[in-house]
Amino acid sequence: MQMFTIGQLARRYSLSRSTLIYYDSIGVLKPSGRSESNYRLYSEDDLKKMDRIQLYRSTGLSLDSIELLLKTQSSDLSSTLEGRLFAINNEIEKLRDQQTVILKILENEILEKKTRVITKDVWVSILRAAGLDESGMKNWHVEFEKNSPDAHQDFLESIGIEKNEIAAIREWSRPAI
Amino acid sequence: MNNEAMNKEKWVLLFKEIGLDEATMIRWHKEFETRYPEGHQSFLEWLNIGESEIRQIRTM
Numbered sequence: 001m002q003m004f005t006i007g008q009l010a011r012r013y014s015l016s017r018s019t020l021i022y023y024d025s026i027g028v029l030k031p032s033g034r035s036e037s038n039y040r041l042y043s044e045d046d047l048k049k050m051d052r053i054q055l056y057r058s059t060g061l062s063l064d065s066i067e068l069l070l071k072t073q074s075s076d077l078s079s080t081l082e083g084r085l086f087a088i089n090n091e092i093e094k095l096r097d098q099q100t101v102i103l104k105i106l107e108n109e110i111l112e113k114k115t116r117v118i119t120k121d122v123w124v125s126i127l128r129a130a131g132l133d134e135s136g137m138k139n140w141h142v143e144f145e146k147n148s149p150d151a152h153q154d155f156l157e158s159i160g161i162e163k164n165e166i167a168a169i170r171e172w173s174r175p176a177i
Numbered sequence: 178m179n180n181e182a183m184n185k186e187k188w189v190l191l192f193k194e195i196g197l198d199e200a201t202m203i204r205w206h207k208e209f210e211t212r213y214p215e216g217h218q219s220f221l222e223w224l225n226i227g228e229s230e231i232r233q234i235r236t237m
Contacts, residue, residue: 122213129212130205132197139195147191151183158223 003033003041013050028067029053059084120159138172145173185224203237210235 010017023029024040029049031040042050049070056066061084069080127137144152152173156166192202209217214235221231 122216126205126209126212129208130197130201132195136195140191143191143194147194148183148187151187155183 001043003043004047005035006031006040006042009042009047009050012047013054023053023063026063026067028063028070060088120161123159141169141173142175145170146175183224185226188224206234206237210237 004012006017006020009015010020020029020040024031029046032043032046033041035041052070053066056069059081061069061080065080065084069076124137127140132140141152144155149170152170153166156169161169189202192205197205206217209220217235218231221234226234
């Protein structure tokens with residue numbers, strides 16, 4: 001019967017020798033034989049076992065579960081895989097939660113940027129500092145309303161003035177007919 | 178806040194019409210920048226002024 005060295009096995013499965021030695025040490029895959037100089041030798045059956053290990057690894061099962069699976073009847077496979085599926089679903093759910101949190105944070109940041117509000121008080125204080133008095137400000141609203149009524153509305157909304165007050169401001173900004 | 182109706186030119190015109198001269202407008206920007214730098218930035222953005230010009234105005 002043909003036997004394989006650890007190097008041949010490593011190449012065949014694209015694994016490192018140390019991984020195979022580790023598998024040996026934890027009992028997942030013990031080589032069936034040893035050479036005269038005590039090198040590990042793997043049989044055809046070992047290779048078949050390795051095929052299964054690779055298959056199970058690709059589903060993300062832990063080595064513990066794999067070991068258990070290799071020892072028990074193959075009918076346990078579906079229940080083990082179901083368990084793995086359950087774990088994957090949990091992971092996905094967790095990731096989705098994280099995704100939601102991240103999106104919320106990003107949305108809030110954008111929103112915050114948009115509404116870095118200049119409040120009415122801020123406006124008034126700056127206009128005053130620039131030398132505009134009460135009548136000057138009134139005048140400003142009148143001109144604003146005359147030249148760009150929509151922008152006037154938009155502007156008043158943006159500095160957080162209530163609907164009623166906006167209506168009132170725009171009302172006295174319009175020339176009496 | 179969407180803003181299609183207002184731009185820098187209209188805003189300047191508005192200030193001119195109520196009798197604010199160039200010097201007052203510059204003073205106004207300086208006040209704005211000193212007191213409320215973030216508000217100044219978002220106001221200039223609201224006027225659809227480009228990034229480089231905003232920087233220029235804020236460092237006047």
